[in-house]
Amino acid sequence: MxxxxxxxxxxxxxxxxxxxxxxxxxxxxxxxxxxxxxxxxxxxxxxxxxxxxxxxxxxxxxxxxxxxxxxxxxxxxxxxxxxxxxxxxxxxxxxxxxxxxxxxxxxxxxxxxPEDAHTRVPRERAVPGGGLVRIAASEPVAPGVRAVRCVYEFPGARWTQTFLSRPxxxxxxxxxxxxxxxxxxxxxxxxxxxxxxxxxx
CATH class of the missing domain: 3.40.50.150 (Vaccinia Virus protein VP39)
Incomplete structure (x- = not known):
């Protein structure tokens, strides 16, 4: 990145x-x-x-x-x-x-x-080098905890990361x-x- x-x-x-x-x-x-x-x-x-x-x-x-x-x-x-x-x-x-x-x-x-991290979904932003970062989903998985799925797309590469977040x-x-x-x-x-x-x- x-x-x-x-x-x-x-x-x-x-x-x-x-x-x-x-x-x-x-x-x-x-x-x-x-x-x-x-x-x-x-x-x-x-x-x-x-x-x-x-x-x-x-x-x-x-x-x-x-x-x-x-x-x-x-x-x-x-x-x-x-x-x-x-x-x-x-x-x-x-x-x-x-x-x-x-x-x-x-x-x-x-x-x-950001205050709207889990409500403004999906969203994406361009990054230098021709890449794109997309927040594809934010879903509740436990009380007060959300699973966030993030997709990274770059020339010749694409991968997905899921992580837990407590707003x-x-x-x-x-x-x-x-x-x-x-x-x-x-x-x-x-x-x-x-x-x-x-x-x-």
């Missing part, structure tokens, strides 16, 4: 040269542009196959919710809508890791779903942050999908 607007969002909110802890880095889709813009990145993922593709960053193989590096970072980034994990215990673990690793005065950047209203999202000792500083994009949070005092 090509990079989206994530590096631009980070650059608007976090000074260049900052050390960012990127949780769920995958193959480095966002990591590499951040490095190019002058950030230091520690990239975390469970998958050794993904981490093998990351270049120029310190890499750590670990489930996010179990991570404890014993150090704090200028910024912690939890993107890819991971905060909407289907299991509330996993979500609590993810946010606890964010709080555990953010420095005093540092920032936690969280990407959340969060603004109120329940902020309650989840508060439980982890975090507070919203501001909603950083017009669509309110990117949130700048800080440690609560």
């Amino acid at each position: 090509p990079v989206g607007d994530e590096p631009d969002v980070v650059e608007r909110l976090i000074p260049r040269g900052a050390h960012i802890l990127e949780l769920g880095c995958g193959a480095g889709r966002v990591t590499h542009p951040l490095l190019e813009r002058g950030y230091t990145v520690t990239a975390v993922d469970e998958s050794p196959e993904m981490l093998e593709r990351v270049r120029g960053a310190r890499t750590v193989r670990s489930p996010i919710e179990e991570l404890d590096l014993g150090t704090r970072f200028d910024a912690v980034m939890l993107a890819s809508f991971l905060v909407h994990a289907g299991d509330p215990a996993v979500r609590r673990g993810l946010l606890a890791t964010c709080r555990r690793h953010v420095a005093e005065g540092g920032a936690v950047l969280i990407q959340r779903e 969060l209203t603004t109120e329940t999202f902020e309650e989840a942050l508060a439980e982890a000792g975090l507070v919203v500083d501001r909603y950083a994009t017009e669509d309110r999908t990117w949130v700048l949070a800080r440690a609560a005092h």
Whole structure:
């Protein structure tokens, strides 16, 4: 997948040269542009196959919710809508890791779903390189949990991904942050999908 607007969002909110802890880095889709813009990145993922593709960053193989590096970072980034994990215990673990690793005065950047993520279906968007990402379905599978089917189409390749999502209203999202000792500083994009949070005092 090509990079989206994530590096631009980070650059608007976090000074260049900052050390960012990127949780769920995958193959480095966002990591590499951040490095190019002058950030230091520690990239975390469970998958050794993904981490093998990351270049120029310190890499750590670990489930996010179990991570404890014993150090704090200028910024912690939890993107890819991971905060909407289907299991509330996993979500609590993810946010606890964010709080555990953010420095005093540092920032936690969280990407959340748009308000209409599960009602404006199907929908699609074009991506650089001639690709298309289509949200084909969002169906309830358990109380408060939906199964989302996403179709990716690129020249010469097509694949489908299904993942579980627990929709969060603004109120329940902020309650989840508060439980982890975090507070919203501001909603950083017009669509309110990117949130700048800080440690609560």
